[in-house]
Amino acid sequence: MQKGEMYVGWSTKDDVRKRGGSGGLVTSMLAAALEKKFVDAVVVLKKINEFEAVPIITSDVNEVLNSAGSLHSVPSNFAKLIANRNLKVALPAKGCDVRGIIEQGKRNAINLDNTFIVGLNCGGSMHPVVTREMLEVMYKIKPEDVHGEEIEKGKLIFETKDGKEHAITIDELEEKGYGRRESCRYCTIKVPNNSDIACGNWGVTGDLVGKATFVEINSEKGAKLLQNAVDAGYVQVQKPDEKGVAMRAKIKGVMEDLGKKWKGKVFVPIENGRLEYFRKELEHCIDCGACKTVCPTCSCGDVSKCTEYHFRGDAYKMSMYHLVRFLHLADACIGCGQCSDVCPADIPLTRLYRRFANPVQEQLKYEPGMDMQKPPYFEVKLNE
Amino acid sequence: MSAEAVAATTPAKTDGWEPKIVAFCCNWCSYGGADSAGMGRFQQPASTRIIRVMCSGRIDPLHVFNAFLEGADAVLVTGCHIGDCHYVNGNDKTKIKYKYLENVVRELGIEKERLQLNWISASEGERFANFIRDVTAQIKKLGPSPLKPEGVA
Ligand SMILES: Cc1cc2nc3c(=O)[nH]c(=O)nc-3n(C[C@H](O)[C@H](O)[C@H](O)COP(=O)(O)OP(=O)(O)OC[C@H]3O[C@@H](n4cnc5c(N)ncnc54)[C@H](O)[C@@H]3O)c2cc1C
Ligand code: SF4
Ligand code: SF4
Ligand code: SF4
Ligand code: FES
Numbered sequence: 001m002q003k004g005e006m007y008v009g010w011s012t013k014d015d016v017r018k019r020g021g022s023g024g025l026v027t028s029m030l031a032a033a034l035e036k037k038f039v040d041a042v043v044v045l046k047k048i049n050e051f052e053a054v055p056i057i058t059s060d061v062n063e064v065l066n067s068a069g070s071l072h073s074v075p076s077n078f079a080k081l082i083a084n085r086n087l088k089v090a091l092p093a094k095g096c097d098v099r100g101i102i103e104q105g106k107r108n109a110i111n112l113d114n115t116f117i118v119g120l121n122c123g124g125s126m127h128p129v130v131t132r133e134m135l136e137v138m139y140k141i142k143p144e145d146v147h148g149e150e151i152e153k154g155k156l157i158f159e160t161k162d163g164k165e166h167a168i169t170i171d172e173l174e175e176k177g178y179g180r181r182e183s184c185r186y187c188t189i190k191v192p193n194n195s196d197i198a199c200g201n202w203g204v205t206g207d208l209v210g211k212a213t214f215v216e217i218n219s220e221k222g223a224k225l226l227q228n229a230v231d232a233g234y235v236q237v238q239k240p241d242e243k244g245v246a247m248r249a250k251i252k253g254v255m256e257d258l259g260k261k262w263k264g265k266v267f268v269p270i271e272n273g274r275l276e277y278f279r280k281e282l283e284h285c286i287d288c289g290a291c292k293t294v295c296p297t298c299s300c301g302d303v304s305k306c307t308e309y310h311f312r313g314d315a316y317k318m319s320m321y322h323l324v325r326f327l328h329l330a331d332a333c334i335g336c337g338q339c340s341d342v343c344p345a346d347i348p349l350t351r352l353y354r355r356f357a358n359p360v361q362e363q364l365k366y367e368p369g370m371d372m373q374k375p376p377y378f379e380v381k382l383n384e
Numbered sequence: 385m386s387a388e389a390v391a392a393t394t395p396a397k398t399d400g401w402e403p404k405i406v407a408f409c410c411n412w413c414s415y416g417g418a419d420s421a422g423m424g425r426f427q428q429p430a431s432t433r434i435i436r437v438m439c440s441g442r443i444d445p446l447h448v449f450n451a452f453l454e455g456a457d458a459v460l461v462t463g464c465h466i467g468d469c470h471y472v473n474g475n476d477k478t479k480i481k482y483k484y485l486e487n488v489v490r491e492l493g494i495e496k497e498r499l500q501l502n503w504i505s506a507s508e509g510e511r512f513a514n515f516i517r518d519v520t521a522q523i524k525k526l527g528p529s530p531l532k533p534e535g536v537a
Contacts, residue, residue: 274493275530309446316453317531318492323449327488360487377480 001223001230006245008204009226009237010212013065017211021070022201025213025235026092026118029197029225031064032234033090038225039116043078043091045071050146051128055081057089070120072149072156073131075181077338079296083109090116090225094125095189096336099369100296102194103332106374107299116225119192119218121200123151123255124184127341134178139166183337183350186263190255191248194370197222203248205241214240214248266351267358275318281352282319284345287312291339291349292325297332297368326356331376333357334369403457403523404537405432405516408447410440410474413464416506426513429520432460439463441474445485448499452489455536457529458498458519465503475503497522498529 011017011024020027030042044067045053053074058064078091079100093101098119105112126134132143141160148159156179157167173179192198196219203214215237217223229235270277292298292306300306306328310321335357339349361367364376409415415436421428433456437443440463451459461482469475482501489499500519504512 270493272493274491276493278492305446309450314453315533317533318453320446320449320453323453323488324446326492327445327484330484330488356488356491359491360484363487377484 001217001227003217003219003223005223006203006214006216006240007226007237008208008212008214008240008244009235010208011068012234012236016065016068019068020213021068021120022204022210023208023212024068025215025229026120026199027065027068028234029118029229030090030092031061032229032232033116033225034059034061034064035234036228036232038228039090039114040088043082043089045074045076047071050149051131051143057081057085057087070150072124072151073126073128075125075127075337075341077294077296077336079104079110080294082115083299086111086114088114090118092118092120093192093195094120094122095187095192095194096122096183096334096369097296098192098195099189099334100336102369102372103297103334104299106372109299112372116221117195117197118222118225119195119198121191121198121202122184122187123190124180124187126179127181130178130181134173138168138173138176138178141166181337181341182266182348183335183340183354186259186266187335188256188259188263189370190259191216191252193218195222197225200248202251203240203244205244205247214244263358267354278352279318281347282322285319285322285347286345287319287321288344289321290342290344294338294342295329296336296338297329297334322352326353329353330356330360331364331366332368333361401524401528402429403431403520403528404455405458405460405519405523406451406456407432407434407460407462407516408440408443409434409436410442410463410470411436411438412470413468413506414440414462414502414504414512417462417504417508417512420507420509421513421516422509424509424513426510428513428516431520431523432516439469439471439474440478441469441471443478443481445481445488448485448489452494452498452529452531453533455529455532457526457532458500458523460515460519461499461501462504465505468505494529494531495526497526 009025011028016024016027033039034042041057041059042064043055043057044064046056047053051073053071055076055078078093078097082089083104098117104110135141135143145160146158147161150157155167155169157165159165170179198216199213204212306321306324333353335354337350343349366376418434443461448459463475463478502515
């Protein structure tokens with residue numbers, strides 16, 4: 001097995017295959033890595049209920065096997081969890097998670113040589129609180145009655161405990177302000193080729209639909225990880241058919257174009273009154289610092305420039321904390337949406353931060369989290 | 385027409401109002417330039433507060449934000465000409481940092497005249513004086529900075 005190859009595969013454990021998002025390959029690959037001492041630990045999501053899960057670091061193979069399945073209403077942040085721990089670890093990661101991990105790698109907080117990143121294709125994730133409200137308003141069902149969810153043919157389907165299925169198209173949900181988080185709508189990392197191995201259901205055809213995972217190997221580490229799982233008898237793979245490969249490429253293209261369109265819709269240029277706009281949005285900030293704590297590209301820790309020079313008593317017209325962060329994230333923000341997710345004052349922070357990051361990153365032709373390229377600030381050859 | 389001439393022909397937004405301009409100058413070049421401007425008796429407005437730093441590379445974007453938040457109507461980042469920095473490449477770093485800073489300040493909706501970068505050597509007294517005069521005229525036209533705290537002149 002080597003970089004660039006594609007396979008369709010599934011878990012050899014029936015139970016994992018059934019529970020898995022699309023064949024349980026990811027879960028089995030992670031479990032095999034742990035079992036064969038390829039890594040010391042694995043990070044997976046531990047479900048609390050249908051809408052909440054916490055990422056955990058575990059060395060228990062059973063815990064890994066139990067984690068099978070995709071949770072669309074949980075935007076997890078794995079990068080900060082494994083930062084500064086010096087672990088030999090394997091973990092699943094959506095495009096934005098991968099970008100966060102790579103950025104922490106650049107900041108020497110994660111050793112990427114010891115990190116096996118299993119990328120998950122990602123069409124988008126939802127905010128748990130918004131999901132609950134959506135269930136009541138749009139689906140007219142109680143969140144407690146939900147038993148499972150899946151996305152199929154552009155529809156978000158919830159299954160209730162009575163066995164009934166409730167489906168609404170994602171377009172309709174988003175028109176009403178529900179559905180995917182705003183940052184996911186304009187995200188264009190649909191197949192995480194920045195990971196070691198990209199896994200998803202796009203490209204799985206015929207009888208295998210829903211029962212197999214399509215994988216693309218992006219690195220030597222990825223090849224080793226899959227080979228190990230095959231050798232250990234945890235997963236079975238075969239070559240994908242041409243139709244599947246073409247289909248996957250096509251959906252990827254369509255989704256990326258859709259993301260670009262959304263970007264234009266969300267970031268309509270503000271000709272006048274920009275300062276007022278930012279001031280108004282930040283008016284209710286309570287200085288809790290959660291947006292910084294969660295930010296997967298920040299690795300300053302507790303003592304940082306944005307907090308040390310910010311005193312509420314100054315009563316400045318703009319928050320020094322946010323000004324410094326606007327600057328520091330101009331080349332670093334990966335648009336993961338976590339800052340908006342956690343803000344207790346419901347400030348649409350990602351939208352604000354991207355206002356600064358979009359032009360800077362376009363100008364510098366720099367996309368953080370996609371590869372090991374250092375921020376341009378550090379790459380400029382001085383005194384030439 | 386120079387900016388000064390423009391200012392002379394168009395009525396200022398705030399007649400009689402003197403803007404507050406914070407100019408960061410490096411010890412070895414632009415501060416010397418300011419000095420020569422004085423010694424050469426080049427006339428310049430009383431709008432400027434000079435803050436001397438050892439090298440323009442020491443000017444942290446945070447200093448610039450702070451000046452604006454405390455009420456500066458314009459902030460000037462100045463240093464030695466590229467290649468002349470006393471610490472080899474301090475001003476190369478300034479140049480890169482400034483690019484980021486400029487982007488953020490523009491995107492915030494602050495007019496471009498309010499943040500400017502200029503390289504001035506110790507012997508360029510006249511250049512320093514002209515620069516200050518031009519900026520003062522530009523800012524007089526724009527009026528007080530929107531970031532100025534309430535109650536600060
Ligand atoms: C939010 C989301 C959106 C997706 N959208 C697409 C898509 O549009 N197209 C496509 O081809 N594939 C998509 N996938 C991937 C797909 O659903 C499967 O995860 C993938 O095919 C692997 O299937 P599997 O059965 O091998 O994984 P499993 O064996 O089920 O393993 C899944 C692993 O992912 C982890 N996980 C579950 N939810 C999350 C989460 N929210 N964030 C991070 N890790 C999580 C679990 O802990 C588990 O370890 C998406 C996945 C997620 C989580
Ligand atoms: S930001 Fe992109 S990768 Fe992350 S959850 Fe949203 S769509 Fe998926
Ligand atoms: S600023 Fe927000 S969107 Fe950008 S990387 Fe940090 S948490 Fe993610
Ligand atoms: S999370 Fe919200 S309230 Fe807390 S510091 Fe960030 S913007 Fe302010
Ligand atoms: S000493 Fe003048 S810029 Fe460095």
